[in-house]
Amino acid sequence: MTEKILILTGDAAETLEVFYPYHRLQEAGYEVHIGAPEKRKLQFVVHDFVDGFDTYTEKLGHTWNADVAFADVDPAAYVAIVVPGGRAPEYIRNDVDAQRIVRHFFESNEPVAATCHGPLLLAAAGVLAGRTSSAYPELAIDVTTAGGVFEDGGGVVDGNLVTARAWPDNGTWMKAFLEVLEGAKVSA
Secondary structure, three states: OOOEEEEEOOOOEEHHHHHHHHHHHHHOOOEEEEEEOOOOEEEEEEEEOOOOOOOOEEEEEEEEEOOEEHHHOOHHHOOEEEEOOEOHHHHHOOOHHHHHHHHHHHHOOOOEEEEOOOHHHHHHOOOOOOOEEOOOHHHHHHHHHOOOEEOOOOOEEEOOEEEEOOHHHHHHHHHHHHHHHHHOOOOO
């Protein structure tokens, strides 16, 4: 039986932060599902950095179908979760079922990967206290306000948690996450 990993996301997620782990984890042999507030087509975005701007810019990206609504997720059916960034975490962090899923993985000490704005969901689920987490650097205050320790890095590992700053860290982020999965004896 192929082990399953759930990606928690929604509209306005960063395209590269959804698709890179989606395909990299499939390549490693896992069955990967997209979970969202509703089971429907999602609209992702592309964030980029433009000289002279104080923040990133946003353009429409790819669309992709969610496999399962958060309310229908049985977290025990999955061996790990991934929380991409983009703007999706700003609103899915308010979803009680998304929070429930995240808490399950922290309570069970099972592998969790989050990048960019993804730690906003972790903070809302109340699981960052005492944990070291990377995030998009402007979210350092959100990590520390949630009781965590912010580390500005691309593949930050704290036990079962692997975090990164944004899509430029995708390679180091997923390399570290695959090592955590292997260390947890979670093979595809």
